[in-house]
Amino acid sequence: MSDDSSANDALGTLRAAIKQAVTDVHEQTPLAQSFTNFVTINLVANAQLAAGGTAAMSYLPDDVIATAEIAGSNYINVGTLLPFFKDALPEIARKLHENGKTWVLDPVAAGIGETRTFILESFRDAPPTIVRGNASEVIALDAMWGLADADSTDPTTRPAGVEAVDEVDAAIDAAKRVARHLAKHSPVGKGAVAVSGAVDLVTDGERTFRLPGGSAMMTKITGAGCSLGGVTATYLAVAEPLVAALAASLLYDRASEIAEVKSDGPGSFQVALLDALWNVTADQVAASDIIETN
Numbered sequence: 001m002s003d004d005s006s007a008n009d010a011l012g013t014l015r016a017a018i019k020q021a022v023t024d025v026h027e028q029t030p031l032a033q034s035f036t037n038f039v040t041i042n043l044v045a046n047a048q049l050a051a052g053g054t055a056a057m058s059y060l061p062d063d064v065i066a067t068a069e070i071a072g073s074n075y076i077n078v079g080t081l082l083p084f085f086k087d088a089l090p091e092i093a094r095k096l097h098e099n100g101k102t103w104v105l106d107p108v109a110a111g112i113g114e115t116r117t118f119i120l121e122s123f124r125d126a127p128p129t130i131v132r133g134n135a136s137e138v139i140a141l142d143a144m145w146g147l148a149d150a151d152s153t154d155p156t157t158r159p160a161g162v163e164a165v166d167e168v169d170a171a172i173d174a175a176k177r178v179a180r181h182l183a184k185h186s187p188v189g190k191g192a193v194a195v196s197g198a199v200d201l202v203t204d205g206e207r208t209f210r211l212p213g214g215s216a217m218m219t220k221i222t223g224a225g226c227s228l229g230g231v232t233a234t235y236l237a238v239a240e241p242l243v244a245a246l247a248a249s250l251l252y253d254r255a256s257e258i259a260e261v262k263s264d265g266p267g268s269f270q271v272a273l274l275d276a277l278w279n280v281t282a283d284q285v286a287a288s289d290i291i292e293t294n
């Protein structure tokens with residue numbers, strides 16, 4: 001840990017809140033409900049359990065809205081789309097908003113296809129509390145919601161399937177704009193954006209942090225990002241958005257480092273990742289490198 005001394009107090013407060021969030025999840029086993037893709041649904045639920053929370057997967061609006069009454073937070077991931085999602089997801093977002101419920105969005109493959117674009121655009125005025133995506137997805141969402149200045153363009157950006165083609169740093173300005181937009185509409189008055197990659201980036205629109213570490217093996221299993229979104233919702237059940245996003249991303253970085261050492265390829269890596277999510281301590285998460293940036 002090598003924090004700049006002038007920033008020590010603020011970072012110290014944040015570390016204490018991160019440690020508290022990890023501890024609270026283990027002590028309170030909060031439920032985070034997920035409406036998530038069919039590729040990685042099992043990993044999402046298992047990762048939420050391994051982090052200390054509980055899971056429930058729902059798809060029909062009345063079921064999602066009823067379950068949200070007993071859940072601490074919620075998670076929506078648009079990775080795989082079915083015809084009814086086009087009506088269901090805008091309705092679910094609107095009702096979560098009306099009912100003052102917090103939720104995390106993973107805008108998987110943002111920018112691809114009319115249906116996905118329609119759904120993601122509908123979230124603009126009933127937005128999530130946290131967006132967790134890769135750089136390409138966050139850049140696409142910022143553009144879709146029209147948050148960028150009219151004169152700023154990013155010619156390198158294009159839809160990227162479910163994998164990122166953009167570097168995390170290319171998404172800093174977009175992430176800050178999206179975070180400020182989320183905060184404006186948030187039921188808890190605050191929002192956050194987590195951009196994953198080799199060095200993760202987390203911002204609440206005011207403060208921005210780089211989180212180094214993790215494992216490149218995360219890109220060799222499916223659902224590392226999806227399950228990180230689910231675990232972010234687990235933490236959002238007990239903590240404010242910035243703390244939840246930081247705690248989840250840091251837990252994933254520490255757990256994936258341990259899993260890489262213990263495993264022998266993608267199959268055993270996924271198993272080792274679940275074990276490590278379970279075994280990493282609140283102190284280990286809170287002691288991680290956190291680099292505040294502009």
Ligand SMILES: Nc1ncnc2c1ncn2[C@@H]1O[C@H](COP(=O)(O)OP(=O)(O)OP(=O)(O)O)[C@@H](O)[C@H]1O
Nearest residue numbers: 134196197198214215216218222223224225226252
């Ligand atoms: N090159 C890398 N080195 C270290 N960690 C990485 C690297 N790439 C991704 N990660 C980690 O993997 C996790 C998921 O991030 P990633 O950017 O792969 O999400 P994603 O593209 O949405 O994944 P998916 O869609 O497959 O679920 C994060 O914890 C991130 O820190």
Ligand SMILES: Cc1ncsc1CCO
Nearest residue numbers: 037039079080108162223
């Ligand atoms: C592979 C894949 N396809 C749709 S969602 C998903 C999981 C990773 O985002």
Ligand SMILES: [Mg+2]
Nearest residue numbers: 108162225226
């Ligand atoms: Mg993804």
